[in-house]
Amino acid sequence: MARTPLTDFTGAEIRPGKLIVYATRRGNRVRQTEAVVVETKTNRAAGRVVPVLTVRPTGRESGISARKTVDLRNIGAEHVVVIGDAPTA
Numbered sequence: 001m002a003r004t005p006l007t008d009f010t011g012a013e014i015r016p017g018k019l020i021v022y023a024t025r026r027g028n029r030v031r032q033t034e035a036v037v038v039e040t041k042t043n044r045a046a047g048r049v050v051p052v053l054t055v056r057p058t059g060r061e062s063g064i065s066a067r068k069t070v071d072l073r074n075i076g077a078e079h080v081v082v083i084g085d086a087p088t089a
Helices: none
Strands: 018-026 029-043 050-061 073-076 081-085
Touching: 018 050
Parallel strands: none
Antiparallel strands: 018 029, 018 081, 029 050, 050 073
16 A cells, blocks of 8 residues: 655645745744755654654744754644755755
8 A cells, every 4th residue: 555645735745855834933923934854754642643744944934033043843744835845055
């Protein structure tokens, strides 16, 4: 049986190397953060299979103050959108 690919809500495939945007909190506000997908995996917590992404923020995000760190983050995959391929250096 073939595995179905992990997709965002628009139907675009989420895989390592893709550039995505997701919502983050800073203080009492919400901002949009751009990141590159490093790894896709699943978490089987609470009896359900939940898709999880390991991402590296690019440092570009909405808001006035700049991001202080670009460490790897684990995020849920249900509210992200793929915006393209990651730029190569």
